[in-house]
Amino acid sequence: MTENSVTDNSWGGPAGRVSPRLAKNALRNWRERLIEGLLFCMAAVSVLTTLGIVYVLVKESIIFFQHVRIVDFLTDTRWTPLFDDAHYGILVLISGTLVSSAVALAVAIPVGTIIAIYLSEFATARVREVAKPILEVLGGIPTIVFGYFALMVVTPLLQRVLPELPGFSLLSAGLVMGVMIVPYVSSLSEDAMRAVPMSLREGAYAMGSTRLQVALKVVVPAATSGLAASYILGISRAVGETMIVAVAAGMQPNLTFNPMEPAATITSFIVQVALGDLPHGSIGYLTIFAAGLTLLLITLTLNVIGLWMRKKYREHY
Amino acid sequence: MVQQDKTADIHAVIRRGKRWDYLFAAIGLICLAFGLLTVLVLVGKMGLEGLDRLSLDFFTSYPSRRAANAGILSAWVGSVLVMLVTAFAAVPLGVGAGVYLEEYAKKNWVTDIIEINITNLAAVPSIVYGLLALGIFVYQFGFGGSILSAGLTLALLILPIVIVATREAIRAIPGAMREGSMALGATKWQTVRYHILPYSMPGILTGIIIGLARAIGETAPIITIGALTFIAFLPPLPLVEGAGLFDWVMSPFTVMPIQMFNWTSRPEEAFQINAGAAGFVLVVMTLGMNALAIWLRYRLRKNIKW
């Protein structure tokens, strides 16, 4: 742009200095920036939390792994960190975690999915209005209460059918954990199915489909990645759940894949150690950080997969 | 004739399809009823079990070696105080972060990281927060197993819930509201302060209540920071007997779920009864808070029509 074109401006040539009445107000500007900075710091606390978690777990784990070889940690089949003959085979805790989670998911995934399909495709608005708060309530019950329930109600009930079931078992802890996870699975799955556009359903109904056909042949396939995400987040809940297994599964480390036995999980081991009085910095104290790091890595992997899948179904529609 | 056969065939197919419809609807209802039944049995079992113990004494007594004399005084006071600290930390942080992300944040990688981080934190097991608190609050900062440590831990735990609720409430406000305010010469902060926050307050409040209901029932992270299970005293009252205004935050404590856990893990049946009673009180507290939140949200949906 040349000088000429500016002076050609019919509004009377180039503007002079900014009139003081329109100039930037330094004080106001400064205050606004201060507030924005403050709010940013608040948002950054969540990042600090993550950094803090990683820092604490990694720092203590590094000291732990100076005492225990990683190979032993990953392959030893005994977990006796508090004994004189100490062994640190995390597999023992992982087996308990896997079995209780598997039992929980065997309940939560089918029941949660059925409820989600029912609420999204079958139920009338009124049923939905009643059912969803009930599920929310179920999801809001403290886990310690579920633990009590597993120990005092479910185990005695199961023992009538399975007389050889011990007082503490992965089975009853897992079953109750499954009930606890149902609302997570059902609400995320329902969200995924509701995101399926109505036009797809209308298309299927217009072909003469029944409700179940629409649900299973069109809506569920369209919502697959969302359903998968809900299952994965359900798994992550099960793996990280603490109090139910701490109360109802017994806390003895036990390398087993039999749900009828009592066993410790990663989480219940941490609780057990925390309940005792371990000196800060002792090897027993350090084990819980190594166990915690393992837990975090497992759940983090699951969450990343889950989030990625959720993003996938959002992109679709 | 062939046509006839075919229609008869289709009728049969439709009949079969409809039978499956009914069957599935029945299964769906059974699954829902199963959820409802669990809630009822759970609350009922604890209520019945603990009925004998649910008297005024139960609320005004300290825990005791003798089950019949034991109460939840230190536990419920502890829960209330921890919630106070939690709310005090989580509300400004959560709301501030939510406002920043919705109203201020530019679309860049820093914002992306914060957002991904929040969704991720929401799914970190609560016991991991306990380990964080053990390493940072208890030892690094030297807060010990105090009300302050517990409150801050739970605040971090519910931060994602408060942030997400804040963002959703703010997002529901139409852009025209902002433009209207800015067009009158308001600054961004004035717009937030006088329009965005007041309009989104009910939604934010709902999120805060749900977050606190979650926090009050949390057990694992508090066990990890070393809360004691047997506390026969209350934290010092502020400004009484030489105590400072904030001495109570550094006091050892116990909370409802820990008290319940402690009683549940005792072999004597008498303590199980106490556990039932404590559990009943705890469930009433959390369900009460959840019900309040659900009601608030319901009312909110009815009242505001943009």
Next chain:
Amino acid sequence: MNPNQHPYPVKAEARKLNFFYGLVQALKAIDMPLYERQVTALIGPSGCGKSTFLRCFNRMHDLYPGNRYEGEIVFHPDNTNLLSTEVDPIEVRMRIGMVFQKPNPFPKSIFENVAYGLRVRGERNRRVLDDKVEQSLKDAALWNEVKDRLKDMAFNLSGGQQQRLCIARALATDPELLLFDEPTSALDPIATASIEELMHDLKKRVTILIVTHNMQQAARISDHTAYMYLGDLIEFGKTDEIFIKPRDKRTEDYITGRLS
């Protein structure tokens, strides 16, 4: 209107049809025949009730609570009121196909999309399915474009191809009546032309009812046209008569207002 006075047999006929969305009346006492193997177009300004009317024929309104029909749509040769509470909407939809405004292929392969209606009807014989899918895709003028990738996801097709796939899907079950709800409004002119051509061929074997707000389209493809306004059927007649010398002033205003 007496069907016997007309050279074509009647396939379906609305009689005193009222329709309500909750308390809002969307259709007011509509009387109108659909002639067999003819294309009937519904035109009118947005919100006039033309889509609502179309969706009465396959009882789509049953999917949402609070909707209510009054009056009759008599379907031939059964001579049955489709709106009767004793009629099963699924049976209705088995015989009356529909193509929607926006292409809505299912999240399945091209083959499975076309085979869907047959599977819903309990057809399991692979040979029958293969033949029928091929025939329907040919009828929908899509076969040559997709015959080598029947296993591909339907989403990968272009918009016009998706819409033809939806037509093939509807044709696979040999419907007696096909409902088109603004089938080309989401498509570009070339895809639109191919769909219009297709409809022209289809009327040899199926009765067609089409909603369109493109009057040239109605003029090009339909044999009969109905003009609707605010839930009323203002005028119904042969397309050339409606467009050349409408009897009702309102029809004329609409047609000339838009065409001039």
